[in-house]
Amino acid sequence: MKKYPFWKMMMDYSIVISTVIILLPLLILLLLLASLDTGFPGIFTQKRIGRNAKLFTIYKFRTLSPKTFEKSTIGNLMRRTKLDELPQLFNILKGDMSLVGPRPDIPGYYDKLEGKNRLILFLKPGITSEAGIKYRNEEQILSEQKNPLQYNDGVLFPDKVRMNLDYYHNLSFKNDIVILLKTLLTLRT
Numbered sequence: 388m389k390k391y392p393f394w395k396m397m398m399d400y401s402i403v404i405s406t407v408i409i410l411l412p413l414l415i416l417l418l419l420l421a422s423l424d425t426g427f428p429g430i431f432t433q434k435r436i437g438r439n440a441k442l443f444t445i446y447k448f449r450t451l452s453p454k455t456f457e458k459s460t461i462g463n464l465m466r467r468t469k470l471d472e473l474p475q476l477f478n479i480l481k482g483d484m485s486l487v488g489p490r491p492d493i494p495g496y497y498d499k500l501e502g503k504n505r506l507i508l509f510l511k512p513g514i515t516s517e518a519g520i521k522y523r524n525e526e527q528i529l530s531e532q533k534n535p536l537q538y539n540d541g542v543l544f545p546d547k548v549r550m551n552l553d554y555y556h557n558l559s560f561k562n563d564i565v566i567l568l569k570t571l572l573t574l575r576t
Contacts (some may be wrong), residue, residue: 388515391407391438391511392558394560395485395487395558395560395563398429398486398560398563399479399485399486400479401478401492402486403479403480403486403528403558404431404480406476407476407477407480410473410476411441411483414473414474417429417448417465417473418430418448419448420461421448421449421461421462424449424452424459424460424462424562425450425451425452425453425459425462426449426453427547428449428473429449430446430447430448431447431448431449431450431451431471432446432447432449433443433444433445433493433536434494435491435493435494435512436492436493436494436496436497436498437483437484437491437510437511437512438483438508438509438510438512438529439508439509439513440497440498440508442494443478443481443483443484443491444483445475445478445483445484445491446474446477446478447471447472447474447475448462448465448470448471448473448474449462450462450465450466450471450522454504454537466526468574469523469574472514475514476514477551479514482511482531482572483511484511484512484513484514485510485511485512485513485514486513486514486515486563487513487514487515487554487562487563487567488510488511488513488516488554489507489510489512489513489517489518489547489551489554490511490512490513490515490516490547491512491517492534496544498529498572502539503552504548504552506552506555506556507548507551507552507555508562509527509555510551510555510558513534515567515570516550516551516552516554517550517554517565517566517569518547518551519570520566520570520573521522521546521550522543522547523528523573525543526545541545554566
């Protein structure tokens, strides 16, 4: 897959433009709350690995207190409900991300893949994915491990790679719709 599927781009832009228009008051409110809670501006940015292993800047609402580097009260709520991820809608509008695709990771993981695993890099990172749904409580899973980094590198990341390769090989409009619906259902639980 050299060229990005046109249907995927059209789906992303049509859904995201509508969503941003509908959610604009909520986005402004969350930005104000995050700014009051963690300092201005209430946006967190970080370099992540994107399509073709190119770095891009991801946006999230800031959830950590700048003084203690612990989750603030509002930040904890935003992380639990995934509201901190909403600014990634603008990453989609910029063309850095897609609604569905491998969750973007920090350098040192996807950019280091070898062999057939590098096929994942032909995909734009997404807000949601089968792996994202399965590991939606990743922070909690890792906090329960004796060695979180070792568990991530030896168990979680290889499973995510396997799931993302399966997504790559079965990329279709229908699969994207199914993943989006599953995501909406998991947000309710």
